[in-house]
Amino acid sequence: MINSKWLKYSLFTAVAFIMAALPFTLVGCAPGGGSEGELVVYNARSETFVKPLLEQFESEMGIRVRVLSGREELVNQIEEERNNVRADIFISNDAGAMEYLRRQDLLAPNDAPALGKIDQRFRAADGSWVGLSARARVLIYNKNLISEEEMPESLRELADPEWAGRFMITRGGNISMVTHVAALRKAWGDEETRTWLSGLSENAGAITGGHTDIRRAVGAGEYLIGLVNNYYYHLQLEEDRDNNVGAVYPDQGEGEIGTFVNVAGVALINDGPNKETARAFIDWILEDEQQHEFSYHSKETPLNPDIPAPEGAKPIDRYRAMDINLADLGPHWPDAKELIQESGLDLGI
Numbered sequence: 074m075i076n077s078k079w080l081k082y083s084l085f086t087a088v089a090f091i092m093a094a095l096p097f098t099l100v101g102c103a104p105g106g107g108s109e110g111e112l113v114v115y116n117a118r119s120e121t122f123v124k125p126l127l128e129q130f131e132s133e134m135g136i137r138v139r140v141l142s143g144r145e146e147l148v149n150q151i152e153e154e155r156n157n158v159r160a161d162i163f164i165s166n167d168a169g170a171m172e173y174l175r176r177q178d179l180l181a182p183n184d185a186p187a188l189g190k191i192d193q194r195f196r197a198a199d200g201s202w203v204g205l206s207a208r209a210r211v212l213i214y215n216k217n218l219i220s221e222e223e224m225p226e227s228l229r230e231l232a233d234p235e236w237a238g239r240f241m242i243t244r245g246g247n248i249s250m251v252t253h254v255a256a257l258r259k260a261w262g263d264e265e266t267r268t269w270l271s272g273l274s275e276n277a278g279a280i281t282g283g284h285t286d287i288r289r290a291v292g293a294g295e296y297l298i299g300l301v302n303n304y305y306y307h308l309q310l311e312e313d314r315d316n317n318v319g320a321v322y323p324d325q326g327e328g329e330i331g332t333f334v335n336v337a338g339v340a341l342i343n344d345g346p347n348k349e350t351a352r353a354f355i356d357w358i359l360e361d362e363q364q365h366e367f368s369y370h371s372k373e374t375p376l377n378p379d380i381p382a383p384e385g386a387k388p389i390d391r392y393r394a395m396d397i398n399l400a401d402l403g404p405h406w407p408d409a410k411e412l413i414q415e416s417g418l419d420l421g422i
């Protein structure tokens with residue numbers, strides 16, 4: 074059932090909603106829009122990872138979940154809907170995006186005790202967003218073509234002529250790339266980050282839309298190395314072929330900055346139509362079982378140290394992560410795209 078409120082959406086949005094909602098078993102038949110019998114989720118993660126959890130919430134709580142799945146553009150959509158808030162929850166792959174929304178006063182503070190399960194570095198100080206799983210930046214490599222000893226130990230090395238044409242990166246506008254650059258700006262400063270990015274984009278053998286193309290091409294031996302999030306390595310290992318790949322966590326030496334760890338998590342939208350249900354959802358997803366599900370489907374590692382990492386995945390306390398409070402990236406995030414463009418790395422392809 075779609076009530077008139079939803080028909081006010083643009084055609085594109087309405088179609089996306091209907092398509093996204095179709096696979097769900099809708100529980101009950103509560104009227105829409107602020108009935109508290111439903112929850113509206115804007116989801117910027119892959120729907121495959123999120124759908125089982127949302128279906129479980131529907132059946133456990135008897136609440137209808139409407140989901141709109143998309144990518145970075147959902148951030149803009151939430152901004153545009155500021156005076157007519159439609160979403161209750163934003164699920165994101167990116168702390169930068171969530172913190173950006175918080176700074177625009179688009180998220181609601183939350184003091185739920187369950188938030189204490191997650192280290193302060195990985196959530197907003199006001200509890201309005203919280204990370205659940207870790208996404209570390211790693212270098213995936215083809216073991217047939219290069220050994221671990223020969224691999225660059227630092228991301229800085231990729232800007233050296235030695236690596237020209239031998240590695241792959243995503244387009245600059247890929248959200249993982251944008252937030253990674255925001256973190257580097259904070260660690261290195263703008264000048265150094267810009268210079269490094271120029272070298273990186275000049276040297277890259279290929280620049281792709283997303284990371285799936287990278288893991289596949291590296292697996293197939295088209296390139297030696299790719300800069301990806303850790304779970305792409307685990308996904309490639311699971312392939313029937315082209316799976317002789319390894320992963321190096323860069324910048325791990327004594328005194329080095331460590332690799333950048335972003336998070337996937339959930340944010341509470343300010344003044345959403347179903348406020349109580351939205352808070353209940355955050356509490357629910359912070360329960361151990363749901364945290365486990367949230368991480369494992371995507372091969373990420375749980376941020377909650379009480380929950381074991383998936384087999385073969387490096388637990389978060391076993392490598393050096395950049396010592397950055399993710400919420401501090403907020404001010405660095407919008408300008409990161411500008412800096413990326415200035416460096417010569419296109420946002421799109």
Ligand SMILES: [Fe+2]
Nearest residue numbers: 166249284302
């Ligand atoms: Fe991804």
